[in-house]
Amino acid sequence: MKDFIYNLKKFRFLFWELVKKDIKLKYRSSVLGVFWTLLEPLLTMIVLTLVFSNLLGKGDDNFPVYILCGRLLYSFFSNGTKVALKSVRKHGSMIGKVYVPKYMYPLSAVVSNYIMFIISLVVLAGVMLFEQVKITVYLLQAVIPMIIILIMTMGVGLILATFDVFFRDLEYLWTVFLMLIMYTCAIFYKVDNLKTAANEMIFKCNPLYSLISMFRDAVFGRSIMDNSYNLWFSLCFSLGVFLIGVVVFWRKQDKFILYV
Amino acid sequence: MEETNKGIPTDEPVVETNANTVPADVNPELQAAGEIPAPKKKKKKKKKKLPPKVIVVENLGVRFRIQEQKVDSLKEYFVRLVKRKLNYKEFWALKEVNLSIRKGDRVGILGLNGAGKSTLLKCIAGVLKPTEGSVTVKGNIVPLLELGAGFDKDYTGAENIFFYGSMLGYPKSFIKERFNEIVEFSELGSFINVPVKNYSSGMKARLGFSIATIVEPEILILDEVLSVGDAKFRKKSAKKLTKMMKKGVTVLFVSHSSSQVLENCNKAIILEHGHIVASGKAEKICAKYEEMIGIKDTD
Numbered sequence: 001m002k003d004f005i006y007n008l009k010k011f012r013f014l015f016w017e018l019v020k021k022d023i024k025l026k027y028r029s030s031v032l033g034v035f036w037t038l039l040e041p042l043l044t045m046i047v048l049t050l051v052f053s054n055l056l057g058k059g060d061d062n063f064p065v066y067i068l069c070g071r072l073l074y075s076f077f078s079n080g081t082k083v084a085l086k087s088v089r090k091h092g093s094m095i096g097k098v099y100v101p102k103y104m105y106p107l108s109a110v111v112s113n114y115i116m117f118i119i120s121l122v123v124l125a126g127v128m129l130f131e132q133v134k135i136t137v138y139l140l141q142a143v144i145p146m147i148i149i150l151i152m153t154m155g156v157g158l159i160l161a162t163f164d165v166f167f168r169d170l171e172y173l174w175t176v177f178l179m180l181i182m183y184t185c186a187i188f189y190k191v192d193n194l195k196t197a198a199n200e201m202i203f204k205c206n207p208l209y210s211l212i213s214m215f216r217d218a219v220f221g222r223s224i225m226d227n228s229y230n231l232w233f234s235l236c237f238s239l240g241v242f243l244i245g246v247v248v249f250w251r252k253q254d255k256f257i258l259y260v
Numbered sequence: 261m262e263e264t265n266k267g268i269p270t271d272e273p274v275v276e277t278n279a280n281t282v283p284a285d286v287n288p289e290l291q292a293a294g295e296i297p298a299p300k301k302k303k304k305k306k307k308k309k310l311p312p313k314v315i316v317v318e319n320l321g322v323r324f325r326i327q328e329q330k331v332d333s334l335k336e337y338f339v340r341l342v343k344r345k346l347n348y349k350e351f352w353a354l355k356e357v358n359l360s361i362r363k364g365d366r367v368g369i370l371g372l373n374g375a376g377k378s379t380l381l382k383c384i385a386g387v388l389k390p391t392e393g394s395v396t397v398k399g400n401i402v403p404l405l406e407l408g409a410g411f412d413k414d415y416t417g418a419e420n421i422f423f424y425g426s427m428l429g430y431p432k433s434f435i436k437e438r439f440n441e442i443v444e445f446s447e448l449g450s451f452i453n454v455p456v457k458n459y460s461s462g463m464k465a466r467l468g469f470s471i472a473t474i475v476e477p478e479i480l481i482l483d484e485v486l487s488v489g490d491a492k493f494r495k496k497s498a499k500k501l502t503k504m505m506k507k508g509v510t511v512l513f514v515s516h517s518s519s520q521v522l523e524n525c526n527k528a529i530i531l532e533h534g535h536i537v538a539s540g541k542a543e544k545i546c547a548k549y550e551e552m553i554g555i556k557d558t559d
Contacts, residue, residue: 025414
């Protein structure tokens with residue numbers, strides 16, 4: 001434990017360097033640079049709105065804002081886990097040479113995506129103003145799902161990064177699994193339009209959906225405690241997955257060097 | 261074989277010889293520069309008690325599992341699991357290695373390919389966890405292995421200085437302070453703002469060396485890096501290393517070549533099939549090594 005804290009202190013600069021590197025390199029040699037963080041969700045929102053608004057978008061909530069909420073949270077989760085998954089293997093050459101706490105790699109990958117996610121919230125604010133969504137005190141609740149999703153992504157990222165070292169095809173499997181998650185997250189359709197008992201079950205089992213709908217509640221001025229299942233389920237799931245992630249990573253990390 | 265596992269520096273005579281032989285293994289360049297008042301030191305060292313142990317390796321063993329065929333996909337893993345074909349061959353890269361190194365020792369590690377030299381260094385550097393036994397290290401280690409391996413190719417040289425520096429555990433403010441010094445020593449000039457992917461291998465090695473050596477490490481691990489860059493830079497880096505060595509840095513130096521060890525080290529060990537087969541004074545061990553490989557090393 002003493003070593004852990006000592007190393008954390010010694011390598012905290014490395015952590016931020018890794019975060020910075022991810023962000024810097026992502027948009028290097030692109031003309032618009034970091035603006036893509038804003039532009040990309042905006043463009044997808046427009047496309048999805050055009051395609052789906054008449055088909056699946058009937059309901060009370062403003063549809064573009066509704067889409068954007070789901071899309072921002074989902075893309076953080078999907079990008080964060082995807083980058084974390086590859087992170088250990090990507091730095092394989094260093095793992096064999098210099099001692100660095102290995103959890104730095106997946107966690108910094110998640111954090112750099114989180115920062116980009118926070119930046120992209122500017123788009124949401126802009127669209128909310130543009131669409132004249134009422135701003136209420138409940139908006140402050142949005143912080144809660146944002147914290148929970150960070151914990152969850154870190155947990156999943158740690159697990160994926162660990163197993164990816166041993167099984168390279170996890171990358172492809174995870175892409176497919178992410179697609180499954182995306183379609184069950186109600187990003188571009190409204191749940192009310194598809195309500196059956198079976199569907200209800202699926203949404204209840206998807207922690208990311210819980211987080212997204214909590215976030216939407218906050219944005220559209222409802223208390224997230226109206227549907228407290230979302231909060232408790234996603235919170236327990238995230239803490240559980242984070243704990244599992246830490247344990248799995250901890251127990252396997254000494255073997256990484258033999259496989260990367 | 262009598263000398264196996266003795267642990268070089270523990271025996272008193274070796275330390276004495278250390279003092280006596282200082283002029284012999286000094287780099288000629290430095291000797292010319294007159295940086296070491298050798299006779300003075302001799303007397304001092306004799307009176308001083310033994311310097312503290314900085315690296316203690318006890319009963320170290322590293323076991324590797326070699327799969328007869330590499331299984332790294334899930335599908336294959338399950339197929340083999342069902343067929344019960346997950347066979348491993350075990351082999352010990354290091355076994356029962358005992359070693360203790362005192363502050364200021366410069367230890368050459370000799371051995372043929374596959375003798376376990378790099379594995380030993382990896383254990384000491386802390387990147388590889390031993391299967392059995394323990395490694396205790398006091399002081400910060402700077403490994404100089406495959407210089408430039410930690411660079412990000414899309415980053416410029418300047419950005420890589422910060423990145424690589426933080427990887428070695430240097431705080432940012434410290435790197436900032438020494439930034440100019442690093443750039444200067446690497447002789448990269450305006451290339452420092454060019455992405456590393458456009459560097460030549462020599463440039464990369466120069467930058468790597470410059471970053472790794474800005475701090476005076478307590479323990480320096482050299483894995484055949486003395487051959488980087490052009491002749492001019494080689495001379496410069498050798499000079500810097502010898503300067504560090506004179507300041508009492510503990511050095512672990514891996515090589516195939518006994519003449520290099522003789523030039524840079526005061527003690528040496530020979531590894532063979534994961535065991536230390538000989539350890540002691542550099543001259544003696546180098547002679548033994550040459551005898552062992554049956555070739556007189558001429559370079």
